[in-house]
Amino acid sequence: xxxxxxxxxxxxxxxxxxxxxxxxxxxxxxxxxxxxxxxxxxxxxxxxxxxxxxxxxxxxxxxxxxxxxxxxxxxxxxxxxxxxxxxxxxxxxxxxxxxxxxxxxxxxxxxxxxxxxxxxxxxxxxxxxxxxxxxxxxxxxxxxxxxxxxxxxxxxxxxxxxxxxxxxxxxxxxxxxxxxxxxxxxxxxxxxxxxxxxxxxxxxxxxxxxxxxxxxxxxxxxxxxxxxxxxxxxxxxxxxxxxxxxxxxxxxxxxxxxxxxxxxxxxxxxxxxxxxxxxxxxxxxxxxxxxxxxxxxxxxxxxxxxxxxxxxxxxxxxxxxxxxxxxxxxxxxxxxxxxxxxxxxxxxxxxxxxxxxxxxxxxxxxxxxxxxxxxxxxxxxxxxxxxxxxxxxxxxxxxxxxxxxxxxxxxx
Amino acid sequence: xxxxxxxxxxxxxxxxxxxxxxxxxxxxxxxxxxxxxxxxxxxxxxxxxxxxxxxxxxxxxxxxxxxxxxxxxxxxxxxxxxxxxxxxxxxxxxxxxxxxxxxxxxxxxxxxxxxx
Numbered sequence: 001x002x003x004x005x006x007x008x009x010x011x012x013x014x015x016x017x018x019x020x021x022x023x024x025x026x027x028x029x030x031x032x033x034x035x036x037x038x039x040x041x042x043x044x045x046x047x048x049x050x051x052x053x054x055x056x057x058x059x060x061x062x063x064x065x066x067x068x069x070x071x072x073x074x075x076x077x078x079x080x081x082x083x084x085x086x087x088x089x090x091x092x093x094x095x096x097x098x099x100x101x102x103x104x105x106x107x108x109x110x111x112x113x114x115x116x117x118x119x120x121x122x123x124x125x126x127x128x129x130x131x132x133x134x135x136x137x138x139x140x141x142x143x144x145x146x147x148x149x150x151x152x153x154x155x156x157x158x159x160x161x162x163x164x165x166x167x168x169x170x171x172x173x174x175x176x177x178x179x180x181x182x183x184x185x186x187x188x189x190x191x192x193x194x195x196x197x198x199x200x201x202x203x204x205x206x207x208x209x210x211x212x213x214x215x216x217x218x219x220x221x222x223x224x225x226x227x228x229x230x231x232x233x234x235x236x237x238x239x240x241x242x243x244x245x246x247x248x249x250x251x252x253x254x255x256x257x258x259x260x261x262x263x264x265x266x267x268x269x270x271x272x273x274x275x276x277x278x279x280x281x282x283x284x285x286x287x288x289x290x291x292x293x294x295x296x297x298x299x300x301x302x303x304x305x306x307x308x309x310x311x312x313x314x315x316x317x318x319x320x321x322x323x324x325x326x327x328x329x330x331x332x333x334x335x336x337x338x339x340x341x342x343x344x345x346x347x348x349x350x351x352x353x354x355x356x357x358x359x360x361x362x363x364x365x366x367x368x369x370x371x372x373x374x375x376x377x378x379x380x381x382x383x384x385x386x387x388x389x390x391x392x393x394x395x396x397x398x399x400x401x402x403x404x405x406x407x408x409x410x411x412x
Numbered sequence: 413x414x415x416x417x418x419x420x421x422x423x424x425x426x427x428x429x430x431x432x433x434x435x436x437x438x439x440x441x442x443x444x445x446x447x448x449x450x451x452x453x454x455x456x457x458x459x460x461x462x463x464x465x466x467x468x469x470x471x472x473x474x475x476x477x478x479x480x481x482x483x484x485x486x487x488x489x490x491x492x493x494x495x496x497x498x499x500x501x502x503x504x505x506x507x508x509x510x511x512x513x514x515x516x517x518x519x520x521x522x523x524x525x526x527x528x
Contacts (some may be wrong), residue, residue, distance in 0.1 A: 060505035119501060166523045175503075225456050 003048035006056075010041055014057045016135050020107035026068050026089060029132065029160045034071070039064035057104070065089075086196040098305035109134070109220060110170050114395055115159075117168050124159035127152050129188045130195070134213055140195075178225055186233050186289065189217050197244075211241055218242050230282030232290025235276035239296035240270035254401040270300045288324035291316055296360045308341040327358035330367055343375040363392035367402060379409055414455065414497050414524035415504040421486040421517025421523040423462050448496060453507050457494035488517050495524075 014034065022032035039060045053059040069086045075118065076083030112246040115129040130136040131152075142149040148184065175182045196210025218234040243396055246264035255261075277297045295316045302308040317333035330353055340347020350369050359365035368386035383406065390402045426434065439515065448454040466482045479514070497506035501521070508519045 117501075119505075159430045166521075171502070173453070344515050 001375060003052060004044065006052050007040065007043045007047060010056045010060070014060065016041070016133060017104050017108060018057060019132065020059045020063065021104050021113040022068070024107050024403045025065050025113060027170070028164060029305065031068055031072075032064075033066035035068035036060070038067040042067070047274070075378040103139050104343070106172070108217075109172050109224060112185055112188075113172050113181060114163065114168060114170050114222075116181070116188050117163070118181065118184060119166060119168055120159050120162060121155075122184070122331070124155045124162075125184055126188055126191055128157045128159045129158055130192060133191055133212060133217070135194075136210075141405070172224075179227065180226075182227060182230065184227060185221065190237075190289070191215050192217070193240070197240055211237070211244075215241060226283075227285040228317075229289050231276050231283070232280040232286055232293050235273045235280060235297060236289050236293035238269045238273035238276070239293060239300055242273065248397060251322060252397050252400070254397045257299065258306075258308075261303065265300070273297060287304070288313060288320060291320040291323060295320070308339070310336055314340050327356075329354055329363070331359060331362075331368060335368055338372055338375075343372045346378065347372040361392060363389040366392065367405075370405070374405075374409065379411065383409055413498060413500065413504075414526075415472060415501075415508075416524060417494045417496060417504070417508045417511060418490055418520045418522065419465060419492045419494075419511060419513045419517065420486075420520065421455060421491050421513045422487060423489050423491060431438060435479040436514060444510055445494075447510070448494070448507060451507075453503075455495040457492065457495050459484040459492040463489045480484050491517075 001070045014071070018039065019032055019036050023029055024033045025202075026035060036227045042063050043060065045054075047053075054235045070084045070089050072086035072089075077087065094174065109354050110135055114128065115132055116125045119126065121122065127138075127141050131138065131193045136148045142152045158228050172178075193211050193214035196212070196214060215237050218230070218237055223235050243257070243260060246255075246260035246262065246265065249255060273293065274297045277293045279296065280286050283290075295313055298309055298313050298316070312335065313336045316335055317329065321329050321333060331350065333351070334346045334349035337349060347369065350365065350372060353359055355366060366385045366389035370382045370389060373382035373385060386402055386409070390399060390406070393399055393402065429437065445454065463482045466480075468479050468481060468483055470477055470479075471517065491513070494507075496504060496507055498507060501523075504523075506522050508514065508521050511519050513519065
């Protein structure tokens with residue numbers, strides 16, 4: 001690997017950590033971003049001739065901090081306050097232990113809790129976390145949330161302005177405040193995981209780095225506070241992740257759960273995920289994430305699709321529906337009931353949900369209906385629902401999957 | 413950093429309170445004020461007279477208009493404020509959530525604009 005490739009690899013692996021630490025050292029998001037970019041430019045210039053430093057991250061933080069102080073000194077000619085600030089920053093953070101490994105992990109948590117601060121709007125929390133913590137571009141965030149890049153950019157600008165002007169502190173909340181602050185953080189992490197697990201649009205169905213990042217965030221959070229739902233969310237992500245190799249063919253085609261080759265499931269993830277589910281369930285304060293993880297665990301423990309304990313899954317959906325009522329949960333419960341009691345029972349529920357209009361724009365509701373109609377031999381209905389799902393999906397692999405199902409449908 | 417904690421609540425609730433209830437409520441406010449003075453957050457604060465005492469003045473195209481009543485009629489009215497000194501927004505929110513009216517009304521926390 002040449003120095004240029006090394007810089008790129010370090011950027012992918014470390015840029016978010018470098019940024020998180022620079023925000024703490026420099027006290028401002030925009031200043032930290034500028035400093036980080038200057039640091040990577042310096043790396044491109046220097047590493048090829050001087051060699052890659054032993055600790056690239058520490059080098060980048062140190063260089064970024066130095067560059068930022070330099071920039072502030074130069075601008076101090078027009079704004080005296082910047083000069084004072086530069087002197088303060090220089091004095092406060094000259095010790096290199098300020099960016100050792102442990103402090104750097106804390107910085108990532110500070111960044112998460114700051115991006116998910118309740119004084120920001122939920123939209124802004126998600127956009128800011130994906131941008132700053134995960135390094136997604138505004139275009140990627142916009143696609144994931146069905147909005148325009150300029151809207152996302154505006155949300156991020158406003159959020160940063162509020163953090164600066166209202167002085168939202170860059171810190172992990174006090175222990176007493178953590179449970180209240182946690183819900184937002186968990187929600188954001190799960191959205192990130194899902195963006196990585198099934199990208200909302202385009203060719204790539206899975207984006208491993210994002211899911212890995214979400215799992216890493218989940219682990220970090222679980223280490224900091226052993227709340228049932230933190231453990232439950234980590235379990236849920238691991239159990240989904242365990243199926244990654246089995247859920248797409250080499251051609252990129254989607255493979256449904258009951259058709260997956262279970263020998264491709266990642267046993268390590270399953271063992272860890274199931275153990276975490278059990279731990280979360282003993283916590284008594286478990287909620288929707290733990291229950292979803294428990295459902296995933298029942299699937300994971302079935303050796304073949306036919307061995308699946310559907311009665312237990314329906315029971316868990318009943319509890320989940322009480323804890324967190326939503327049309328999507330109802331839809332999933334209907335699919336489980338179809339497996340336990342037959343497709344007609346499931347179809348009746350799916351049709352009732354669609355009749356309410358709640359999931360009319362949701363492609364998975366129509367593909368679920370199509371599948372149940374197909375199993376009941378109602379081919380014309382199946383064809384109409386597959387076609388509707390095809391119109392609504394924006395993922396290339398899912399589109400191919402639905403087209404294949406349509407082609408394979410026998411004439412009615 | 414300075415923050416203004418604006419206390420919005422339904423003024424009418426005072427009318428429905430018994431004297432004992434009103435005294436207990438005022439007692440909570442006195443205790444809160446003592447608390448933030450001791451902790452060093454307190455810079456100032458006042459209760460306001462009811463909104464029917466309010467007069468709103470505005471000038472448009474050089475024409476002054478003076479009208480009876482508050483800027484906007486709302487279900488909850490600005491009834492008082494505290495000006496506090498806090499380390500950051502989290503610190504300010506810790507103070508704001510102890511203001512007795514937080515249970516019946518709402519507290520808006522606004523950072524004070526500093527001019528050099």
